[in-house]
Amino acid sequence: MQLPGLHNQAIGETFVDLIDEAFRNHSQWFQTLDSFSYNDWVNQFKSKLQHTLNQWIDKAGAKAGHLLRSLCDKANQWWYFLDYPEVPPDNNQAERSLRLAVTKRKISGGSRSMERFQHTAYLLTVVQTCRRQGRSVINFFAQALLADSINCQSCPSLLPKY
Known part of the structure:
Protein backbone atom coordinates (compact mmCIF):
# COMPACT_ATOMS: atom_id res chain seq x y z
CA MET A 1 0.00 0.00 0.00
CA TYR A 84 34.44 19.00 -5.14
CA PRO A 85 33.33 22.62 -5.57
CA GLU A 86 35.21 22.90 -8.87
CA VAL A 87 32.42 20.72 -10.30
CA PRO A 88 29.27 22.77 -10.98
CA PRO A 89 26.16 21.75 -9.03
CA ASP A 90 24.04 21.65 -12.16
CA ASN A 91 24.35 20.20 -15.63
CA ASN A 92 23.50 23.39 -17.55
CA GLN A 93 26.75 23.33 -19.53
CA ALA A 94 26.20 19.71 -20.55
CA GLU A 95 22.68 20.55 -21.70
CA ARG A 96 23.94 23.53 -23.70
CA SER A 97 26.59 21.31 -25.30
CA LEU A 98 23.96 18.78 -26.33
CA ARG A 99 21.63 21.40 -27.81
CA LEU A 100 23.41 21.38 -31.20
CA ALA A 101 23.10 17.60 -31.50
CA VAL A 102 19.45 17.58 -30.49
CA THR A 103 18.59 20.39 -32.91
CA LYS A 104 20.46 18.65 -35.74
CA ARG A 105 18.64 15.38 -35.03
CA LYS A 106 15.23 17.09 -35.02
CA ILE A 107 15.89 18.98 -38.27
CA SER A 108 17.40 16.05 -40.16
CA GLY A 109 15.09 13.35 -38.87
CA GLY A 110 17.97 11.47 -37.26
CA SER A 111 20.42 8.92 -38.64
CA ARG A 112 19.39 5.92 -40.69
CA SER A 113 22.09 3.60 -39.35
CA MET A 114 24.19 3.16 -36.21
CA GLU A 115 27.34 3.80 -38.23
CA ARG A 116 25.98 7.13 -39.48
CA PHE A 117 24.79 7.99 -35.98
CA GLN A 118 28.32 7.36 -34.65
CA HIS A 119 29.90 9.53 -37.39
CA THR A 120 27.51 12.36 -36.56
CA ALA A 121 28.33 12.03 -32.87
CA TYR A 122 32.08 12.24 -33.61
CA LEU A 123 31.62 15.35 -35.75
CA LEU A 124 29.44 17.08 -33.18
CA THR A 125 31.94 16.20 -30.45
CA VAL A 126 34.71 17.89 -32.44
CA VAL A 127 32.53 20.94 -33.09
CA GLN A 128 31.51 21.36 -29.45
CA THR A 129 35.04 20.72 -28.14
CA CYS A 130 36.50 23.34 -30.48
CA ARG A 131 33.82 25.83 -29.43
CA ARG A 132 34.45 25.22 -25.72
CA GLN A 133 38.18 25.73 -26.28
CA GLY A 134 37.64 28.90 -28.32
CA ARG A 135 39.18 27.27 -31.39
CA SER A 136 38.10 27.54 -34.99
CA VAL A 137 36.22 24.42 -36.08
CA ILE A 138 37.13 25.08 -39.73
CA ASN A 139 40.83 25.44 -38.90
CA PHE A 140 40.78 22.22 -36.88
CA PHE A 141 39.16 20.26 -39.71
CA ALA A 142 41.56 21.82 -42.25
CA GLN A 143 44.57 20.79 -40.13
CA ALA A 144 43.15 17.27 -39.66
CA LEU A 145 42.46 16.81 -43.38
CA LEU A 146 45.89 18.15 -44.31
CA ALA A 147 47.60 15.85 -41.80
CA ASP A 148 45.62 12.88 -43.10
CA SER A 149 46.31 13.69 -46.76
CA ILE A 150 50.08 13.73 -46.28
CA ASN A 151 50.08 10.80 -43.82
CA CYS A 152 51.46 13.11 -41.15
CA GLN A 153 52.13 11.50 -37.77
CA SER A 154 51.21 14.64 -35.81
CA CYS A 155 47.46 15.15 -36.24
CA PRO A 156 45.83 18.08 -34.45
CA SER A 157 44.61 17.20 -30.98
CA LEU A 158 41.43 18.13 -29.12
CA LEU A 159 43.11 17.64 -25.77
CA PRO A 160 43.39 20.94 -23.92
CA LYS A 161 46.86 22.38 -23.53
CA TYR A 162 47.69 23.25 -19.94
Whole structure:
Protein backbone atom coordinates (compact mmCIF):
# COMPACT_ATOMS: atom_id res chain seq x y z
CA MET A 1 0.00 0.00 0.00
CA GLN A 2 1.31 3.43 -0.90
CA LEU A 3 1.00 6.26 1.57
CA PRO A 4 -0.62 9.43 0.30
CA GLY A 5 1.62 12.45 -0.04
CA LEU A 6 0.24 14.34 2.97
CA HIS A 7 3.49 16.18 3.60
CA ASN A 8 4.76 16.48 0.03
CA GLN A 9 4.42 20.27 -0.15
CA ALA A 10 6.31 20.81 3.12
CA ILE A 11 8.96 18.29 2.08
CA GLY A 12 9.33 19.94 -1.31
CA GLU A 13 9.63 23.43 0.16
CA THR A 14 12.19 22.24 2.72
CA PHE A 15 14.40 20.58 0.11
CA VAL A 16 14.09 23.46 -2.37
CA ASP A 17 15.37 25.72 0.42
CA LEU A 18 18.29 23.33 1.03
CA ILE A 19 19.12 23.18 -2.68
CA ASP A 20 18.95 26.98 -2.91
CA GLU A 21 21.31 27.24 0.06
CA ALA A 22 23.72 24.78 -1.53
CA PHE A 23 23.73 26.60 -4.89
CA ARG A 24 24.13 29.98 -3.15
CA ASN A 25 27.13 28.79 -1.11
CA HIS A 26 28.69 27.10 -4.13
CA SER A 27 28.32 30.34 -6.08
CA GLN A 28 29.92 32.26 -3.22
CA TRP A 29 32.85 29.80 -3.15
CA PHE A 30 33.24 30.22 -6.92
CA GLN A 31 33.49 34.00 -6.48
CA THR A 32 35.85 33.98 -3.48
CA LEU A 33 37.59 30.57 -3.73
CA ASP A 34 37.62 30.60 0.08
CA SER A 35 37.90 26.86 0.65
CA PHE A 36 38.19 27.12 4.43
CA SER A 37 34.80 28.86 4.80
CA TYR A 38 33.22 26.66 2.15
CA ASN A 39 34.40 23.41 3.80
CA ASP A 40 33.16 24.64 7.17
CA TRP A 41 29.75 25.36 5.64
CA VAL A 42 29.76 21.96 3.83
CA ASN A 43 30.23 20.08 7.11
CA GLN A 44 27.36 21.98 8.73
CA PHE A 45 25.19 21.57 5.63
CA LYS A 46 25.73 17.80 5.47
CA SER A 47 24.60 17.50 9.10
CA LYS A 48 21.57 19.67 8.40
CA LEU A 49 20.78 17.64 5.29
CA GLN A 50 21.01 14.32 7.15
CA HIS A 51 18.85 15.64 9.98
CA THR A 52 16.24 16.88 7.49
CA LEU A 53 16.21 13.57 5.63
CA ASN A 54 15.74 11.67 8.89
CA GLN A 55 12.97 14.08 9.92
CA TRP A 56 10.92 13.61 6.74
CA ILE A 57 11.66 10.15 5.36
CA ASP A 58 9.05 8.32 7.49
CA LYS A 59 6.42 11.01 6.88
CA ALA A 60 6.75 11.07 3.11
CA GLY A 61 4.28 9.54 0.70
CA ALA A 62 5.40 6.86 -1.73
CA LYS A 63 6.87 9.08 -4.44
CA ALA A 64 8.42 11.64 -2.09
CA GLY A 65 9.77 8.78 0.03
CA HIS A 66 11.37 7.25 -3.05
CA LEU A 67 13.08 10.59 -3.81
CA LEU A 68 14.27 10.98 -0.21
CA ARG A 69 15.68 7.43 -0.19
CA SER A 70 17.49 8.28 -3.42
CA LEU A 71 18.92 11.39 -1.77
CA CYS A 72 20.26 9.13 1.01
CA ASP A 73 21.42 6.21 -1.12
CA LYS A 74 23.04 8.30 -3.82
CA ALA A 75 24.20 11.25 -1.76
CA ASN A 76 27.70 10.98 -3.25
CA GLN A 77 26.15 11.65 -6.68
CA TRP A 78 23.47 14.17 -5.73
CA TRP A 79 25.81 16.28 -3.61
CA TYR A 80 29.13 15.64 -5.37
CA PHE A 81 29.80 19.36 -5.74
CA LEU A 82 29.90 19.76 -1.97
CA ASP A 83 33.17 17.84 -1.75
CA TYR A 84 34.44 19.00 -5.14
CA PRO A 85 33.33 22.62 -5.57
CA GLU A 86 35.21 22.90 -8.87
CA VAL A 87 32.42 20.72 -10.30
CA PRO A 88 29.27 22.77 -10.98
CA PRO A 89 26.16 21.75 -9.03
CA ASP A 90 24.04 21.65 -12.16
CA ASN A 91 24.35 20.20 -15.63
CA ASN A 92 23.50 23.39 -17.55
CA GLN A 93 26.75 23.33 -19.53
CA ALA A 94 26.20 19.71 -20.55
CA GLU A 95 22.68 20.55 -21.70
CA ARG A 96 23.94 23.53 -23.70
CA SER A 97 26.59 21.31 -25.30
CA LEU A 98 23.96 18.78 -26.33
CA ARG A 99 21.63 21.40 -27.81
CA LEU A 100 23.41 21.38 -31.20
CA ALA A 101 23.10 17.60 -31.50
CA VAL A 102 19.45 17.58 -30.49
CA THR A 103 18.59 20.39 -32.91
CA LYS A 104 20.46 18.65 -35.74
CA ARG A 105 18.64 15.38 -35.03
CA LYS A 106 15.23 17.09 -35.02
CA ILE A 107 15.89 18.98 -38.27
CA SER A 108 17.40 16.05 -40.16
CA GLY A 109 15.09 13.35 -38.87
CA GLY A 110 17.97 11.47 -37.26
CA SER A 111 20.42 8.92 -38.64
CA ARG A 112 19.39 5.92 -40.69
CA SER A 113 22.09 3.60 -39.35
CA MET A 114 24.19 3.16 -36.21
CA GLU A 115 27.34 3.80 -38.23
CA ARG A 116 25.98 7.13 -39.48
CA PHE A 117 24.79 7.99 -35.98
CA GLN A 118 28.32 7.36 -34.65
CA HIS A 119 29.90 9.53 -37.39
CA THR A 120 27.51 12.36 -36.56
CA ALA A 121 28.33 12.03 -32.87
CA TYR A 122 32.08 12.24 -33.61
CA LEU A 123 31.62 15.35 -35.75
CA LEU A 124 29.44 17.08 -33.18
CA THR A 125 31.94 16.20 -30.45
CA VAL A 126 34.71 17.89 -32.44
CA VAL A 127 32.53 20.94 -33.09
CA GLN A 128 31.51 21.36 -29.45
CA THR A 129 35.04 20.72 -28.14
CA CYS A 130 36.50 23.34 -30.48
CA ARG A 131 33.82 25.83 -29.43
CA ARG A 132 34.45 25.22 -25.72
CA GLN A 133 38.18 25.73 -26.28
CA GLY A 134 37.64 28.90 -28.32
CA ARG A 135 39.18 27.27 -31.39
CA SER A 136 38.10 27.54 -34.99
CA VAL A 137 36.22 24.42 -36.08
CA ILE A 138 37.13 25.08 -39.73
CA ASN A 139 40.83 25.44 -38.90
CA PHE A 140 40.78 22.22 -36.88
CA PHE A 141 39.16 20.26 -39.71
CA ALA A 142 41.56 21.82 -42.25
CA GLN A 143 44.57 20.79 -40.13
CA ALA A 144 43.15 17.27 -39.66
CA LEU A 145 42.46 16.81 -43.38
CA LEU A 146 45.89 18.15 -44.31
CA ALA A 147 47.60 15.85 -41.80
CA ASP A 148 45.62 12.88 -43.10
CA SER A 149 46.31 13.69 -46.76
CA ILE A 150 50.08 13.73 -46.28
CA ASN A 151 50.08 10.80 -43.82
CA CYS A 152 51.46 13.11 -41.15
CA GLN A 153 52.13 11.50 -37.77
CA SER A 154 51.21 14.64 -35.81
CA CYS A 155 47.46 15.15 -36.24
CA PRO A 156 45.83 18.08 -34.45
CA SER A 157 44.61 17.20 -30.98
CA LEU A 158 41.43 18.13 -29.12
CA LEU A 159 43.11 17.64 -25.77
CA PRO A 160 43.39 20.94 -23.92
CA LYS A 161 46.86 22.38 -23.53
CA TYR A 162 47.69 23.25 -19.94
